[in-house]
Amino acid sequence: MQLHNLKDSSQQVSFVEAVKTGLGRNQGVFFPESLTPLTDVDALLDMDFVTRSSKILSHLIGDELPADTVAHMVKNAFNFPVKLVEVAENTYCLELFHGPTLAFKDFGARFMAECLAQFNQGDKVTILTATSGDTGAAVAHAFYNKPNIDVVILYPKGKISLAQQKLFTTLGGNIHCYAVEGSFDDCQELVKNAFLDEEVKSTLGLNSANSINISRLVAQVCYYFEAIAQLPKAKRATAHISVPSGNFGNVCAAMIGAVIGLPVGKLSATTNQNDTVPRFMLDKNWTPNATLESLSNAMDVSKPNNWPRVQSMLDNNWFSYDNFYSTSVNEQDTQTVMKNIQQTGYVAEPHTAIAYQGLVENRAPGAAGIFLATAHPAKFKDSVEGILNIELAMPKPLADALAKPCLANDINADYDALRTEILKKLS
Numbered sequence: 304m305q306l307h308n309l310k311d312s313s314q315q316v317s318f319v320e321a322v323k324t325g326l327g328r329n330q331g332v333f334f335p336e337s338l339t340p341l342t343d344v345d346a347l348l349d350m351d352f353v354t355r356s357s358k359i360l361s362h363l364i365g366d367e368l369p370a371d372t373v374a375h376m377v378k379n380a381f382n383f384p385v386k387l388v389e390v391a392e393n394t395y396c397l398e399l400f401h402g403p404t405l406a407f408k409d410f411g412a413r414f415m416a417e418c419l420a421q422f423n424q425g426d427k428v429t430i431l432t433a434t435s436g437d438t439g440a441a442v443a444h445a446f447y448n449k450p451n452i453d454v455v456i457l458y459p460k461g462k463i464s465l466a467q468q469k470l471f472t473t474l475g476g477n478i479h480c481y482a483v484e485g486s487f488d489d490c491q492e493l494v495k496n497a498f499l500d501e502e503v504k505s506t507l508g509l510n511s512a513n514s515i516n517i518s519r520l521v522a523q524v525c526y527y528f529e530a531i532a533q534l535p536k537a538k539r540a541t542a543h544i545s546v547p548s549g550n551f552g553n554v555c556a557a558m559i560g561a562v563i564g565l566p567v568g569k570l571s572a573t574t575n576q577n578d579t580v581p582r583f584m585l586d587k588n589w590t591p592n593a594t595l596e597s598l599s600n601a602m603d604v605s606k607p608n609n610w611p612r613v614q615s616m617l618d619n620n621w622f623s624y625d626n627f628y629s630t631s632v633n634e635q636d637t638q639t640v641m642k643n644i645q646q647t648g649y650v651a652e653p654h655t656a657i658a659y660q661g662l663v664e665n666r667a668p669g670a671a672g673i674f675l676a677t678a679h680p681a682k683f684k685d686s687v688e689g690i691l692n693i694e695l696a697m698p699k700p701l702a703d704a705l706a707k708p709c710l711a712n713d714i715n716a717d718y719d720a721l722r723t724e725i726l727k728k729l730s
């Protein structure tokens with residue numbers, strides 16, 4: 304796979320380089336020069352999820368990795384199911400929350416961990432990441448016990464839910480967690496400082512594992528094929544998929560899927576009140592507002608860093624603007640929609656409800672609709688129970704994590720303190 308930097312096309316990299324580097328020069332993201340359609344999509348759709356996903360990823364990555372290596376990586380990464388549930392006539396929910404941390408981020412994080420373990424020739428690698436919730440848990444579980452790789456996770460002390468926190472702070476081993484006396488922005492600032500510190504960067508072999516990494520995106524392409532494979536054949540070509548969007552990585556993966564031959568009619572990227580892209584679609588002006596806190600907090604992003612990738616596919620007519628929708632759902636409507644879905648007998652958390660509403664607003668009459676459930680309702684227990692007036696059972700991974708002690712250390716929001724600590728511990 305040959306990629307170029309969307310802000311500076313003279314920077315060309317291989318897949319391996321793009322995975323190791325993450326972000327390109329001038330904060331530009333890497334994107335494939337071209338995407339070749341798959342041959343015989345019908346035969347692919349007949350295969351099981353892991354076999355098909357290995358073929359799709361081999362096709363995308365190309366000859367940089369042998370097919371049997373990719374197959375092995377996929378088998379390790381995708382060791383939990385994807386479920387398509389019909390919640391109302393012709394309306395399907397794609398459940399992506401059956402992984403170890405109960406959110407779709409497990410797919411990308413686990414495949415990225417396989418990639419880094421594969422590309423690493425015995426060098427020391429340290430994943431340093433700040434989390435406001437779901438990413439930390441997905442990354443920690445994905446890299447847990449991977450040889451030669453340490454993970455350092457910073458989170459704002461007391462500002463994330465106990466369930467979110469316990470999903471990564473209870474692992475131990477190569478997962479090192481710090482509760483920072485400060486905000487999420489303070490945590491991000493500490494990470495930024497570390498990446499500017501050449502000594503720390505080279506001594507520890509820093510990598511951020513954040514959501515702009517191309518390995519996470521290509522992994523996510525696979526479950527869109529699984530969704531369509533589980534749909535009756537006659538409904539496939541015109542199906543409409545709605546993706547709850549924050550950083551726009553997930554919908555980018557759907558679009559890459561469509562470009563390489565996924566039978567799908569239309570795509571919706573549905574946001575919460577942080578509606579930079581929906582407003583851009585109306586007047587083509589890019590005017591991000593200050594980020595607002597929402598019930599769907601994993602989508603509280605006003606400058607989505609995967610948007611340049613989506614826009615490049617639309618501007619190059621790889622996917623038609625006519626088939627792409629982006630609308631927003633406000634806080635009041637998010638709650639109303641959660642209650643509407645409850646009427647069908649299904650329980651959706653806020654992110655999932657937003658995807659459902661994107662479908663209701665934009666789908667053509669008669670077309671099958673698929674909305675993505677990106678997190679298990681129990682991950683957002685308080686808001687779900689409060690809004691729907693129900694009690695949720697705790698799924699096993701969450702109950703297990705809650706029963707274990709937190710192994711995080713407290714640290715001040717002070718770069719010198721962090722620097723001393725991680726150099727002492729990891730070099």
Ligand SMILES: *Cc1c(COP(=O)(O)O)cnc(C)c1O
Pocket residue numbers: 406407408437514547548549550551552553554601602654677678
């Ligand atoms: C991260 C996340 C999203 C947003 O996905 P993007 O790829 O950033 O658009 C939606 N829902 C949940 C539960 C998430 O954790």
